[in-house]
Amino acid sequence: MTMKITTLYVYPIKALRGIKLQSASVGPQGIAHDRAFMLFQVSEPDEELKKMQVDSHPQCALFEQQMLHETISVRHHGPEHQDHDDQALVIPLNPDIASLSRINVNLHGSAPSSAYSMGAPYDDWFSARFGFPVKLVYIGDGKRAVLGNTLPPKQQQQQPRAQPKSGWLSSLTSYVTGKEEQGEKPWITFTDVAPLLVTSEASLHDVSARLPPDEPMPMYKFRPNIVVDGQGQGAWAEDLWAELTVEKKHKLLLTGNCVRCVSVNVDYETGKPAAGELGSVLKKLMKDRRVDAGSKWSPVFGRYGFPAAGQADQSENFELRVGDEVEVTKRNTDRTVWDWPGL
Structure with a gap:
């Protein structure tokens, strides 16, 4: 079933409050100016x-x-x-x-x-x-x-991990940017581990259901770039999403889970850990959302991804808008496993 983009966020200065957008230009490094x-x-x-x-x-x-x-x-x-x-x-x-x-x-x-x-x-x-x-x-x-196995799954299947980094990074360049052997390795700005973070409203509703009715969990605390409504997919369906296609032409390759920390407990009005139930969101998620074997102590909310630029039907940069239709065009059989050295 087709979903829609409900919110777009950009964070020019990492860690400060996000900015909601109605439209966003997206390139190999994600939304323009994100975490620059x-x-x-x-x-x-x-x-x-x-x-x-x-x-x-x-x-x-x-x-x-x-x-x-x-x-x-x-x-x-x-x-x-x-x-x-x-x-x-x-x-x-x-x-x-x-x-x-x-x-x-x-x-x-x-x-x-x-x-x-x-x-x-x-x-x-x-x-x-x-x-x-x-x-x-x-x-x-x-x-x-870009480190670990956060790179697109297709490239990981083509290149065994035992090969030198220059080999698999070169292969990724062709896959993600559409450039054949031009020597440019994939790179990111001050984003954590990938250019984009995708979350769903359906999963947010599940989080809010664990809280008092008058204290719903706001999506901005999860600091995503792209929020989809999740209509017809259900909570946590994104755990197995491998590829999203927006407006039947713009492909986003989802490569890894976003494992969460105490930042989700912060009160944005006081700049301190939130009081009451909103200050225990991480603990509540740890009960059943520690679903990534590569980071077994951290709960998962959202998926990291790369824009698949250079395809036949799109230029390297493309526009996303609130209201755009989104379709899950590829799913993984098994969950991805977190693997970023040092994290």
């Missing part, structure tokens, strides 16, 4: 950079971002530093990297990856609101490697 920026805590005195995500830094949930006229406008809605709350930070959506200092960062082991430090006043603005030194980093022309 990231915040790092600067540890003193060695100035080591520590990644900032909602699980480790729940205060990130207090920052709202919007894309306006080739810029990102960020506002802080936290209880602390109220004297700063009326001051929005405006960041260029496409900074001139020639004027920025290059920096190496490490995210989830696919590193060190080259990126760019945005510098003051951006660092100062975030540092004042977090209350500790923070650095804003832009991916620019940096490229994070």
Whole structure:
């Protein structure tokens, strides 16, 4: 049965609140501008950079971002530093990297990856609101490697894991981007492990059913890119989805489960773990959603994926819109198994 896209999200600055879109341009690195920026805590005195995500830094949930006229406008809605709350930070959506200092960062082991430090006043603005030194980093022309078996299933079947990485990465380039042996390896921005994250409303309803009727679980806490209604599929049907086709032409290859952490328990109004039942969502999911043998202690909600660009009926970039029809065109017989080194 055909489903529909109900919501699209983009997160220009990783870990901050997502932005709802009515339409989105999608390419090999997912939705345009998604996770192109990231915040790092600067540890003193060695100035080591520590990644900032909602699980480790729940205060990130207090920052709202919007894309306006080739810029990102960020506002802080936290209880602390109220004297700063009326001051929005405006960041260029496409900074001139020639004027920025290059920096190496490490995210989830696919590193060190080259990126760019945005510098003051951006660092100062975030540092004042977090209350500790923070650095804003832009991916620019940096490229994070895709690790583990998050690559598309077709490529995994064609190339045994024992072969050198150059072999299977080269094969993936042909499959995902449609480019034959041009030497460019697949890469991602500051997205966790894949360009896209797909979730379903049907599964969200199952989560909300575990909570009091007046406290439904909001989808934004799961931080997806593409939400489908799941009509006719049922809760958790996406566990076995291998390929979605949007509007009968745009293919999304779903390659791995999204295993969840304490970020789903965060209250976006306080920037702290939520009180009451909403603060125990992760525990509730652990009862029956630890369904991935590769990450047996973490519950699953959603599927990671890649856009299958370069097909005969589509260009490398394509448009997705809320309301687009979505069909499950391939299913796996068995569940995929999580395998990202270091995670």
